[in-house]
Amino acid sequence: ATVVEMIHTATLVHDDVLDMATMRRHCETVNERWDTESSILLGDFLFTRAFHLASTLESTWACRLIGETTSQLCEGEIRQKGNQGDFGLSESDYLQINDAKTASLCSCACRLGMPEKGDQHKLADRMASFGRYLGQSFQIVDDLLDVTGHESIAGKSLGTDLQHQKATLPLIHLWSQLSHKEQQLLEKMLRGPAPERLAHLLPMLRRHGSIEYARQRAIGLAEKASDCLQGLPQNEATEMLQLLPEFVVHRVR
Ligand code: FPP
Numbered sequence: 608a609t610v611v612e613m614i615h616t617a618t619l620v621h622d623d624v625l626d627m628a629t630m631r632r633h634c635e636t637v638n639e640r641w642d643t644e645s646s647i648l649l650g651d652f653l654f655t656r657a658f659h660l661a662s663t664l665e666s667t668w669a670c671r672l673i674g675e676t677t678s679q680l681c682e683g684e685i686r687q688k689g690n691q692g693d694f695g696l697s698e699s700d701y702l703q704i705n706d707a708k709t710a711s712l713c714s715c716a717c718r719l720g721m722p723e724k725g726d727q728h729k730l731a732d733r734m735a736s737f738g739r740y741l742g743q744s745f746q747i748v749d750d751l752l753d754v755t756g757h758e759s760i761a762g763k764s765l766g767t768d769l770q771h772q773k774a775t776l777p778l779i780h781l782w783s784q785l786s787h788k789e790q791q792l793l794e795k796m797l798r799g800p801a802p803e804r805l806a807h808l809l810p811m812l813r814r815h816g817s818i819e820y821a822r823q824r825a826i827g828l829a830e831k832a833s834d835c836l837q838g839l840p841q842n843e844a845t846e847m848l849q850l851l852p853e854f855v856v857h858r859v860r
């Protein structure tokens with residue numbers, strides 16, 4: 608758990624550099640308080656420290672799984688970077704990026720709670736799927752909050768997807784609802800001055816049902832996560848897991 612949490616934190620420290628974010632968890636980001644160089648070095652430190660810690664485990668399994676997962680995560684970020692400015696990104700490409708950059712680590716964390724081998728391998732697979740669906744749902748809600756949330760509640764910089772011209776699910780849905788001419792007008796607006804972007808975009812997203820569409824996709828994935836928990840013994844730990852899908856779709860931070 609410590610290794611995964613340190614890796615998660617390292618990815619966010621680096622992510623805040625890429626997104627030029629100034630706030631995270633209600634505090635100044637490392638890049639805002641210090642600078643880019645310090646953020647890169649701190650992220651690297653957390654990342655290498657986490658791998659060192661993982662390597663002290665008797666089995667190499669956790670280290671291997673975390674290594675595979677972090678390379679998927681980086682691939683997701685690289686793909687996202689490569690698609691910047693492509694507002695016609697397909698929903699399936701978006702979902703693959705979402706899966707790689709976020710759901711992979713969530714799935715890994717849930718899988719690591721089970722033994723590597725043994726007679727509970729079916730349950731172990733289900734836990735990995737639980738984490739995957741939960742992470743996919745989480746990232747869609749994250750992308751919704753980026754356009755509908757409030758920074759003072761979320762405690763992090765919002766609007767960074769639009770600022771960096773990343774197509775996320777609400778925008779992808781809106782794009783699919785527009786005529787070619789309307790798409791051209793939207794693109795001009797999205798490439799235009801920052802203050803007007805969200806003010807124009809939000810009513811359009813609401814009018815075309817794009818916010819609701821993305822929310823329903825997130826709810827559907829959260830329900831799939833819940834289904835993975837069917838038949839688990841009732842105890843304090845499983846009760847916590849059962850609360851997570853609900854929490855993910857209703858969160859405002
Ligand atoms: C949050 O995305 C960021 C991620 C899910 C992954 C970031 C990964 C990297 C920058 C590369 C890997 C780095 C290391 C150290 C291996 P977001 O911007 O959509 O979410 P946010 O709203 O919380 O910023």
Ligand code: MG
Binds near residue numbers: 767
């Ligand atoms: Mg970010």
